[in-house]
Amino acid sequence: MKTGTNHRFTITGMGVLLAVALSFMIAPLSAAELESSIARGGQLYDKWYAVIDTDAPKASHPAYPADKKYAKKAKSNWRCKECHGWDYRGVDGAYASGKHNTGIKGINGMAGADTNAIINVLQDQTHDYAGKMDAADFTDLANFVSRGQENMDQYIDRASKSSKGNAVKGEVYFNTLCAQCHGKNGDQPKDMKKTLGKQMSNPWEVMHKILNGQPDEQMPSLRALDRQITIDILAHLATLPKKK
Numbered sequence: 001m002k003t004g005t006n007h008r009f010t011i012t013g014m015g016v017l018l019a020v021a022l023s024f025m026i027a028p029l030s031a032a033e034l035e036s037s038i039a040r041g042g043q044l045y046d047k048w049y050a051v052i053d054t055d056a057p058k059a060s061h062p063a064y065p066a067d068k069k070y071a072k073k074a075k076s077n078w079r080c081k082e083c084h085g086w087d088y089r090g091v092d093g094a095y096a097s098g099k100h101n102t103g104i105k106g107i108n109g110m111a112g113a114d115t116n117a118i119i120n121v122l123q124d125q126t127h128d129y130a131g132k133m134d135a136a137d138f139t140d141l142a143n144f145v146s147r148g149q150e151n152m153d154q155y156i157d158r159a160s161k162s163s164k165g166n167a168v169k170g171e172v173y174f175n176t177l178c179a180q181c182h183g184k185n186g187d188q189p190k191d192m193k194k195t196l197g198k199q200m201s202n203p204w205e206v207m208h209k210i211l212n213g214q215p216d217e218q219m220p221s222l223r224a225l226d227r228q229i230t231i232d233i234l235a236h237l238a239t240l241p242k243k244k
């Protein structure tokens with residue numbers, strides 16, 4: 001009898017221990033569910049007015065340099081990426097030269113920064129986004145700037161623009177995760193202007209879109225998965241046809 005009681009006690013005790021252990025494992029996970037906010041922030045960084053389904057401002061962004069290529073194109077020059085780049089490095093990255101060069105610095109200096117400090121930057125006179133997006137949008141953007149930036153040089157060789165991933169593995173990922181929408185040749189959907197192979201001339205943009213999704217489209221975000229999967233896919237994309 002005594003043994004039996006002890007035995008039951010032990011099982012109940014283990015049950016409690018397990019419940020406590022599980023609550024510790026699960027609670028921090030859901031509290032830390034930042035990935036979806038960061039991914040949406042990444043899409044806002046790409047083209048915020050498409051994400052929130054509004055029109056781009058009619059007048060050009062006040063901080064866009066008047067003598068640069070997109071000075072008269074408000075639709076372009078209000079996008080964060082237009083001044084700060086797909087690699088988040090602004091003038092120190094891929095936009096150091098070429099038609100997208102503005103001379104403006106990257107956002108990498110605020111990686112890890114307090115999100116309120118980032119929101120203040122976005123709402124200051126230089127940026128002028130106050131009133132154009134709501135509180136949830138600013139939170140997502142700030143989470144992206146603070147926690148969502150990648151050091152792309154770790155994954156993409158800057159000089160050759162090639163991914164450091166494995167194209168053979170990437171083919172399997174692409175054919176199972178992406179091909180239903182993009183076709184095995186990366187030339188779908190029909191209204192996509194350039195094939196995914198062609199888009200690899202800008203691997204930083206493609207990496208940003210794989211991690212965060214495409215604004216206002218049914219495309220998933222791979223942010224929650226291991227980065228190796230993303231860069232393996234990138235390596236495979238570079239092998240796909242450049243023409244439709």
Ligand code: HEC
Pocket residue numbers: 044045048061062063064065077078079080081082083084104105106107108109110118121122126127129141145
């Ligand atoms: C038209 C150009 C332009 C656009 C578009 C733009 N920015 Fe900026 N951004 C700037 C300039 C210029 C600075 C530097 C301001 C300064 O140093 O006073 C800056 C600075 C920043 C900084 C601070 C970087 C640091 O290290 O101090 C962050 C963060 C930032 N921008 C995020 C964003 C986000 C997010 C968006 C889109 C919602 C955006 N920016 C859109 C021009 C732009």
Ligand code: HEC
Pocket residue numbers: 174177178179180181182189191192193194196199205206209210214217218219220222233
């Ligand atoms: C549920 C459908 C769907 C899935 C799955 C999907 N995408 Fe997309 N993706 C889209 C749509 C729709 C677009 C917008 C195409 C356009 O520009 O017309 C898009 C756009 C893109 C773009 C940007 C194209 C551009 O013109 O700017 C890239 C890059 C991309 N997808 C890569 C991928 C990769 C890689 C995967 C797999 C990890 C993937 N997508 C999975 C639907 C999907």
